[in-house]
Each structure stands twice: as structure tokens, then as C-alpha cells.
Amino acid sequence: MTTTAHRRRRRGRDADADVQGAADGARGNRGTIRATPWPVALVLAVAGGLAAWLAFPPYDLWFLLPIALAALDAAILVRRAALAGLLGLIWGFAFFLPLSQWANIYAGLAPWAALAVVEGLFFALYALLARAVLIRRGVGLSGSLVVACLWAGVEALRSHVPWGGLPWGASAFALQHSPLLNLGPWIGTAGLAAVVALVAQLLLAGALALLGRRPGRRALRGLWPVGTAAFVVLACLVVPSPPNPRVEGDSTMRIAGIQGNTPRIAAQDLTMPDEIFPHSLELTSQAAADARADAEPLDLVVWPEGSAGWDLEHDPAGAAAVTAAAADVQAPLLVGTQTPGPDETRYNMSLLWTAEGTVAQSYAKRHPVPFGEYIPARGLIRHLSDKVDLVSRDMLPGDRVGVMDVDGRRVGVLICFEIAYENLVQDTVDAGADVIVVQTNTALFGDSDEAAQQLAEARVFAVVSGRSVVQVATVGESAIITPDGRDLARTGHWVPGTVTADVPLYAGITPAMAAGPWIAIALGALGAAGLLLSLPRRARVLAARPVPSRRTR
Incomplete structure (x- = not known):
């Protein structure tokens, strides 16, 4: 029972x-x-x-x-x-x-x-x-x-x-x-x-x-x-x-990345210290001297995101200093700056600055970071946090793929977090980039793991895209990475330094990029x-x- x-x-x-x-x-x-x-x-x-x-x-x-x-x-x-x-x-x-x-x-x-x-x-x-x-x-x-x-x-x-x-x-x-x-x-x-x-x-x-x-x-x-x-x-x-053939002709490009370094930024302060600009100038002068001493002329010098301050083209003193640096190093400088947009907005820019004092080409960041570089639904989010006003000017996205012609070599440009997006890497390669340069401002992230995580993203996409990747950061970590994931040069964190190498240029399209x-x-x-x-x-x-x-x- x-x-x-x-x-x-x-x-x-x-x-x-x-x-x-x-x-x-x-x-x-x-x-x-x-x-x-x-x-x-x-x-x-x-x-x-x-x-x-x-x-x-x-x-x-x-x-x-x-x-x-x-x-x-x-x-x-x-x-x-x-x-x-x-x-x-x-x-x-x-x-x-x-x-x-x-x-x-x-x-x-x-x-x-x-x-x-x-x-x-x-x-x-x-x-x-x-x-x-x-x-x-x-x-x-x-x-x-x-x-x-x-x-x-x-x-x-x-x-x-x-x-x-x-x-x-x-x-x-x-x-x-x-x-x-x-x-x-x-x-x-x-x-x-x-x-x-x-x-x-x-x-x-x-x-x-x-x-x-x-x-x-x-x-x-x-x-x-x-x-x-x-x-x-x-x-x-x-x-x-x-298969990933090298580009025809000169299949390398000598690139120097300038990691100027700054003092540590106070917590939740989004203002870059002024020291980054003179530090970058000083290291560029040293790179020029090293190139002359080694009889190995540079083809391109890369400064990180935000290293040239605000609206460099309308800053006579800053523009003159960058022009003199480009003349000294006898190569164009790829510098990071921000420029004003309409209605109190801004653009995150990469400018190819020549020894003649002209901007030969430019690139505006296409994927600004929500809540970091612009505030979606600002009025609504303000009810959740008063920190929204730390981003006082929303950043607008650019509308063109960043591929620049540097003396016949095609240099793809991405800014900061953009290296994490496969579609942005994809269309940069599709547009003919022989090498990819990533400019980033890691000073804003303090002693966190962001810099190491972003460098891993650059390494992964060097392998996936079949392109060498040159990542240049304000305070580290900067590195030059080949498509097999090797470091040709690398710096530490919170130190001034330069990464310089004859960077191999590739023309092949990997199956991942083709798909x-x-x-x-x-x-x-x-x-x-x-x-x-x-x-x-x-x-x-x-x-x-x-x-x-x-x-x-």
C-alpha cells in the first residue's frame, strides 16, 4: 500500500x-x-x-x-x-x-x-x-x-x-x-x-x-x-x-613609434597632461639622431592618440614644432589630435603631417566609444549618473576608411578601441592597407589591464588579417607585431620609449578577411x-x- x-x-x-x-x-x-x-x-x-x-x-x-x-x-x-x-x-x-x-x-x-x-x-x-x-x-x-x-x-x-x-x-x-x-x-x-x-x-x-x-x-x-x-x-x-605574399618592390617600411609617456592622471580625470607633447617631440628628436647615426632613414614616425593636443592645425606654436620635428626626422609624422565639430562636438583625428607643414592626409575615428567619447541618450543617462558631464563634447564618427599613401606604401590607420572590431580591420585591409597602425591613449586607463588587453587584440588581428600591426600608445604598451604574432619591438608601461623596426608589408588576403x-x-x-x-x-x-x-x- x-x-x-x-x-x-x-x-x-x-x-x-x-x-x-x-x-x-x-x-x-x-x-x-x-x-x-x-x-x-x-x-x-x-x-x-x-x-x-x-x-x-x-x-x-x-x-x-x-x-x-x-x-x-x-x-x-x-x-x-x-x-x-x-x-x-x-x-x-x-x-x-x-x-x-x-x-x-x-x-x-x-x-x-x-x-x-x-x-x-x-x-x-x-x-x-x-x-x-x-x-x-x-x-x-x-x-x-x-x-x-x-x-x-x-x-x-x-x-x-x-x-x-x-x-x-x-x-x-x-x-x-x-x-x-x-x-x-x-x-x-x-x-x-x-x-x-x-x-x-x-x-x-x-x-x-x-x-x-x-x-x-x-x-x-x-x-x-x-x-x-x-x-x-x-x-x-x-x-x-x-599564402600571404609580400608587396612588390620594397617590401618593408621603417617605422618608429613614439611613446612619450605622461605623469599618472588623477582618477576619473579625462584631461591629458600637457607633458605628452614635449615628451613626444623629445623622443622624435632622439629617433632622428638614431636614424642618422645608423644610416637607416625612417619612412614614418607615429605618435599616439591625443599626443598633439587640441586642434593642432589651428595652434601655430604646436604646428611649427611638429613641422620642425618632421623636417628633423626627414619623414612624415602621423600625429593624434582632436578637432572641433559642429554644435560643440569633436572629432578624434589622425593627421599625416609633412616637413613642409601641411597635412597630406587625415583620418577621423569611425567608431567613437559610447559613454567614453560620447553619451548616448545623454538626458536619460544623466538620471543614472552625474558622470556624463565628464564627456562635455560628444565625439562624432568619421565616414572614411583610414588608409593613407606614404611614399607609395599603403598605411591603414585605426584609433584606440577600433582595433577590437573585426569589421573595421576588414575594410581597412579591403581598402588596400599593407600595414596597420593603431594609435591609442592608454594614459586614461591608469594601472588597469586595458593596455595589455588591447595589445592582445592587436596581436590577434595581426594574425587574422595577415598584416603587421604597429600599436603606439601614450604610456604603453607599444609594439610592432608581425602576422605570425611575433614582436619586432615592444615597450613597457609607464615608461618613455620608442619602437622601431623594418616592418614587413603584406599584400595577401587571408580567408578570414575574404569572407x-x-x-x-x-x-x-x-x-x-x-x-x-x-x-x-x-x-x-x-x-x-x-x-x-x-x-x-
Whole structure:
């Protein structure tokens, strides 16, 4: 006879029922894994987010990223979809808050936390989508492929919306020292995101089998997905680079990057110290003397973003000093300045300044940073934080790709965070750039990890684009990086210095650059299609099994 207490105990056991696992081979046999209890899921979400942060510079523990993502995927295997979404948000918050600590310098605690929450919402979206697939398809090959595509698709979405998106913390930027980066020129950043997510799924499948409660040899089946994940990573060591011919004729360009350095800026003060201009002039004079002594003339001298002060073209004293510096070094200077726009706005400019005192070419930053260089919905945001007035003049975007002709060599120009956007790198290469120069002002981010993170982005895109990248910062880190990820020259942080090298020029178009946005679009479409095809399937989360009613005697 079934008593009321017995029925309650049985329902309690059923409430902890298994989530069906992946198909075990062509015969369709299925194993089971237990639904993740919510306290364990919470620990996995927090620990996974923190592990993802440690995968990025300056820690560079890249191998933690697939482990962190596997922890997220395990965490979302809970009974309720709403809880899975919350756990995704928690994972994203634990990841993005420490990763973006530099935002606290700009805006203060509340906007910094708000940024982490907004970015965390994308991870919540991924958690909901991935869970919907996993509870229907299981942690098998088909489910893993769909989830990997969903991760790449959501990451691409995060990189473009809202307000142009923020790809900071994209999976590829943790891979600057990983064998997986060898895939970069073939599949781009979206493809790298999918590969990381697929490795994470393999680790998850292995862990669930190895830690499962199934007895005997069946648990040993968890070894093959873990072994496959290790094989994928190791196999990337021998992935060849695509053909990338050097430019015809003189295939190098001697470039000097000037890191003038400044005193440290007070917290949340967006005003650049005046010392950057004379420091840059002094180092340029030294670079000119070194070039004469070594009998190695320079082709281009690069100053960082914001190094030439405000509206250099209408500053007679500053313009004369830059002209004299260009004449001394016998090469044009690429200087960073800001110029006024209409109605109390401004442009972030890169000017190619000649020894004749003329501006031969110019480039206006195309992707100003929301909340850093302009305030979207200023009136609304003011109700959330009075820090909006630290950005007193909104920055307008330029409308032309930055490729300049320097004595017959084509120099692509990006400013600061623009190096994080694959579409901006893409159209710079498409416009004929033989080398990419990145001017950035890292002084505004203090002692945070922003400089190291941005340099990793430059290194990744040197490999993905097949172009040498010359990144020049106000206070560091500046470097000249080849398409195989090597440093030809590099400076430290908070030190004056110059990076100089014969920079190789390349003309090849990598498959990633040739494909443009279509890799991300294709992966996102495959993920969406896999999700839609999964929804009609019966969810494999077992609710409490009904108990046949019996009369109690």
C-alpha cells in the first residue's frame, strides 16, 4: 500500500530526476546525467566567470576559457529556464566586471557595474538558447555543434549591438598565446569563438560521463571527448598559415613609434597632461639622431592618440614644432589630435603631417566609444549618473576608411578601441592597407589591464588579417607585431620609449578577411536553425513522474 509519506518521498526523488544525455553511437542508446542542483550551478557560474577573466591578459591562462565555458554549460543544466538565464547573467557579471575594471576609471562604480550587467545579458541570452538545445539534443555531437554556433552568434551580436557593440572580451582575444590562434586567418574571430565553444562542449561531455553515477566501463567513455578536445588544441600547432605574399618592390617600411609617456592622471580625470607633447617631440628628436647615426632613414614616425593636443592645425606654436620635428626626422609624422565639430562636438583625428607643414592626409575615428567619447541618450543617462558631464563634447564618427599613401606604401590607420572590431580591420585591409597602425591613449586607463588587453587584440588581428600591426600608445604598451604574432619591438608601461623596426608589408588576403562578416553570419544562422529544429523535440528534463492513485486501506 502506498502511503502519503511514500508518495512524497517518491516525488522528491523524481524532482531530482536525470537530464537525458547525448546519443551513445549510431544505435541510439542514451546515457543520463543528473540535473545540476542550483547551489552547485551557482558555484559553477561564479567560478566559471572568474576563470574566463583569468584567461585574458595580463594573466593569459587561455586554457581556462573552454573550461570556464564548460562550467557555464554545466550550470545551465538546471530544471528551470529562468534560473538558467539568471546563471548566465551571473557568469557574465563575474567575467566582465573584473575584465572591464578600466571602466571604473572613466565613469565610476555604478556605470561600471551597469556595463557589466548589460554585457552579462548577452550571456544570459546564450544560456537560455544553449539550454533549450542541450535538454533536447543532449551533450552529443549535434547538440555540441549547435551550441558552439550559438556561442559564436551571440558573441557576434554582442560585438555589434547596442550602439555599435563592444567586442571586448571576445573569445579570440584570450588566444594570443594559444595554438588555436593558428586557425585565426582561416576562420576569423567568430570561427575561433565556435572552436572554443566546441572544445568546451567536449570537456563538458567528458566531465559528465566521468563524474556520472553510471558504474563500470561506461564512465570511461568520458575519456574520449576529453582526449578529442586535447587533440584539437594540439593539432592547431601544425596548422599552416595561408599564402600571404609580400608587396612588390620594397617590401618593408621603417617605422618608429613614439611613446612619450605622461605623469599618472588623477582618477576619473579625462584631461591629458600637457607633458605628452614635449615628451613626444623629445623622443622624435632622439629617433632622428638614431636614424642618422645608423644610416637607416625612417619612412614614418607615429605618435599616439591625443599626443598633439587640441586642434593642432589651428595652434601655430604646436604646428611649427611638429613641422620642425618632421623636417628633423626627414619623414612624415602621423600625429593624434582632436578637432572641433559642429554644435560643440569633436572629432578624434589622425593627421599625416609633412616637413613642409601641411597635412597630406587625415583620418577621423569611425567608431567613437559610447559613454567614453560620447553619451548616448545623454538626458536619460544623466538620471543614472552625474558622470556624463565628464564627456562635455560628444565625439562624432568619421565616414572614411583610414588608409593613407606614404611614399607609395599603403598605411591603414585605426584609433584606440577600433582595433577590437573585426569589421573595421576588414575594410581597412579591403581598402588596400599593407600595414596597420593603431594609435591609442592608454594614459586614461591608469594601472588597469586595458593596455595589455588591447595589445592582445592587436596581436590577434595581426594574425587574422595577415598584416603587421604597429600599436603606439601614450604610456604603453607599444609594439610592432608581425602576422605570425611575433614582436619586432615592444615597450613597457609607464615608461618613455620608442619602437622601431623594418616592418614587413603584406599584400595577401587571408580567408578570414575574404569572407568578411559571412563567417559570423553563417555560424549564427546555423545555431539559430539548430535551435529551431530542436524545439519540436521532447525536452529531456523529466518532471516528477505521476504516481498511480491507489486507495489507502
